[in-house]
Amino acid sequence: MNAPPPTAWHPPLSANRATWLVLRKTEPETLREQQLLNALQSSPQFALAIDLAQSFARLVREQQPEHFEAWLDQALHSQIAAFVNFANGLKEDFAAVQAAMKLSASNGQVEGQINRLKLLKRQMYGRAGIELLRRRFLVAN
Structure with missing residues (x-):
């Protein structure tokens, strides 16, 4: 009698690991990472949240303050409470956030x-x- 092949055990997807998977600069390295990312993106609400998070990270990393206002509007109208709250906070300090994206100075x-x-x-x-x-x-x- 042949036993089924053992399957690899993978730890559950934690919030920190999901954040790392979504916001990393490179593409997923393993098939498992790609499957996890695809599973997250299969939900329309998660897909929107992932898109918003990745586009904000890109704005900051690539210093693109000219696209910040469009991202802010998209986040405010996303109906995702976490992003709406985050966008409201950024909107209060709009000039400071734009300056942070323009300048290379850091504290x-x-x-x-x-x-x-x-x-x-x-x-x-x-x-x-x-x-x-x-x-x-x-x-x-």
């Missing part, structure tokens, strides 16, 4: 230093005052 270094300082502060919570925090921060550099 990543500043944000990284602030994040590191907050981490050190949380680690030392309740232990001492600003002087110890200052010494610890300087030693960490």
Whole structure:
């Protein structure tokens, strides 16, 4: 009696993995990834959400502020609550978002230093005052 061939076990598709699959810069590398992407796109609402997410990522990556207003209108009229809320937030800071797409300047270094300082502060919570925090921060550099 022949036993059926074993099938490969695949972990369930998590939200993080689905996001990575949809927003990655390259095409799916494996047949499994392509099948997952096709399954996600088989639903009209998911297909629209995937299209909106990919087009926004493309706008940011390729710095195309001239297409931002059209994307914003499409997202606002998409009937997908998450995108409508996201688009409303972007609409409030329209000029800042467009400027971020135009300029190559970044505040990543500043944000990284602030994040590191907050981490050190949380680690030392309740232990001492600003002087110890200052010494610890300087030693960490």
